[in-house]
Amino acid sequence: ASKLSWLERKVAATLFNEPPNSTIQDALQYFLKVEELHPRYSKTNCVYITKCYRELGQTNNAEMWCDMAASFPSSAKEQETQEELENLLSLLKQ
Numbered sequence: 726a727s728k729l730s731w732l733e734r735k736v737a738a739t740l741f742n743e744p745p746n747s748t749i750q751d752a753l754q755y756f757l758k759v760e761e762l763h764p765r766y767s768k769t770n771c772v773y774i775t776k777c778y779r780e781l782g783q784t785n786n787a788e789m790w791c792d793m794a795a796s797f798p799s800s801a802k803e804q805e806t807q808e809e810l811e812n813l814l815s816l817l818k819q
Contacts, residue, residue, distance in 0.1 A: 753777035768797035769806045775813050788817050 756774045759766055771794035778787035794810050 749777050749780045753781070765793075765797075768794050768803055768810070771797070772806055772810050772813065775817075776809075779813065779817065784817065787813075791817055 753774065756770055756777060759770050760774065771790050775787050775790040775794060778784075778790060791810065791813050794806075795814065799807050
């Protein structure tokens with residue numbers, strides 16, 4: 726929601742009566758809470774945490790979570806997550 730353009734916010738406001746107003750920081754706190762309650766819950770959660778930290782410019786934290794996500798075994802059910810992870814790995818290693 727924090728990255729919505731003016732037009733996207735207007736459309737969201739029309740559809741939902743008010744535009745979403747969550748931030749990357751809000752999302753990060755929710756993903757970290759999942760990790761706190763269920764450590765190593767899922768590769769997908771680790772990828773989302775990585776994305777949040779990267780977006781916030783916290784590269785060291787992003788790399789740490791990316792490495793954690795990479796430590797999970799690959800599965801066919803998480804193919805999209807694996808592709809996102811590989812993309813993040815290449816972006817963070819630049």
